[in-house]
Amino acid sequence: MLLTLVQNCHGSRISFPRQAVIIRPAAALPACLEEEIKMRLNRPLVFTDKVSSELSTAAGRKRRRRQIILICAAAAAGSAIAGFSAQGAEKADWITTWAATPAPRWSDDLPAPFGVPEVLENQTVRQVARISVGGKSVRVVLSNAFGAKPLTIGAGSVAIAGKDGNVDQATLKPLTWGGNSSVVVPPGAPILSDPIALSAEALSEISVSIFLPKKTALSSVHWDGVQTAYISGPGNFTNEAAFKADSTLKSRLFLSDIWVDAVPESEAIVFFGDSITDGNCSTPDANNRWPDHIAKRLQEANRKVAVVNEAFSGNRVLTDGMGVNALGRFDSDILSHPKVSTVVLMMGINDIGWPGQNAITPDDKEPTAQDIITGYKQLIDRAHAHGIRIVGATLTPFAETFKGLPTEGYYTPEKEKIRVAVNEWIRTGGGFDGVVDFDKVMEDPAKPGYLRDDYDCGDNLHPNDAGYKAMADAVDLDVLLGSAK
Secondary structure: OOOOOEOOOOOOOOOOOOOOOEEOOOOOOOHHHHHHHHHHHOOOOOEEOOOOHHHHHHHOOOOOOOOOOEEEEOOOOOOEEOOOOHHHHHHOOEEEEEEOOOEOOOOOOOOOOOOOOOEEOOEEEEEEEEOOOOEEEEEEEEEOOOOOOOEEEOEEEEEEEOOOOOEOHHHOEEOOEOOEOOEEEOOOOEEEOOOEEEEEOOOOEEEEEEEEOOOEEOOOEEOOOOOOEEEEEEOOOOOOOOOOOOEEEOOEEOEEEEEEEOOOOOEEEEEEEOHHHHOOOOOOOOOOOHHHHHHHHHHHOOOOEEEEEOOOOOOOOOOOOOOOOHHHHHHHHHHOOOOEEEEEEEOOHHHHHOEOOOOOEOOOOOOOHHHHHHHHHHHHHHHHHOOOEEEEEOOOOOOOOOOOOOOHHHOOHHHHHHHHHHHHHHHHOOOOOEEEOHHHHHEEOOEEEEEOHHHEOOOOOOEOHHHHHHHHHOOOHHHHHOOOO
């Protein structure tokens, strides 16, 4: 669904979905603009100063986290309708420079504790993100994708990050939405801030603060953030440079994307994966995920390429678990981003490891290699249908994963045969536009099927910092970008 920006009533082209609901302040919409919108929608307009029940119902489809929200701010010269879609972003020349996939809280039957408070109230959350490409202006995306109720943001700010939750006072800017200092986000929806003038260099760290004035369920969370989030005591501290935290987390709360104004001919690569792409077991606050190292290499090579990490720990291709399955979230987490040229897919080991006796989800049906390959083919076809290249990464060794633990059934010799068959198809099946063979990079040459000891963080599955860097160093940038780049 596409929406073009409308700046005034003087010949601007308007395009928007017929089911659009308009959320706006109490001030009147200019009559000339109202008449033109009514003519194009061919139905009466729906205006509300609060979250519309009609929009909330439409947004209830939880897996479509980037649905359109319209905000009209009346002014003497006219009103602007802000649209949330990849094409609209391209027209404004924005690019995603950082992302963190939101997911719902999971049930207690999973062995990993969620470890995030149920609610916050009258508190400020400050979060830090290292962006991949720089710009002169930024926009922040907050997500209420899995919220059952509207999310009230009482205030927000953005700044260049300092240490220990503090920020550079000279760069501290308030966030606004349609010119307003607060906003209500419908259930199932994201919200995109107004552009904020903030000069940020590539690979710099940006701090985003949000104030939650009401009792707020923490329902849309990126669990494995590997980055400290700071939570205040009572009060709004979004405009304070020095931040006193009452508690901290290593998860992302509601923050899903950061955009910057794009330089000409720039493009984005989306990394679509599970805990290994999410950086599980890497050093917190050190940006040692393998896509982080790729972002640094791209900058050193003077490539105009943003790195967008849409991985989520526990993710699977075919089945929900700690997050929505890859087939279910492909549109929202890949196609919603502007200027995407390539997707890098590294996912499938959890499809193999989670089901079965003494594993994570023993009641789940165990997939065959062909089941996983069929899922890959779906993702390949959907990427190609949108003119996007897709690069496949082989699944890394996992022999004796979680050995000695109640979930040691994650690995069995029969499951290893599935991994080998899947990897063989990734290498030779001809479906992907390029292949990155992480299996060969990470395998112990003396023990086939095992992760190298010097790259193992200790669970026989996840790399350590050295392993993540080795993965990134082994990637041919021309494979990521295409031989013509």
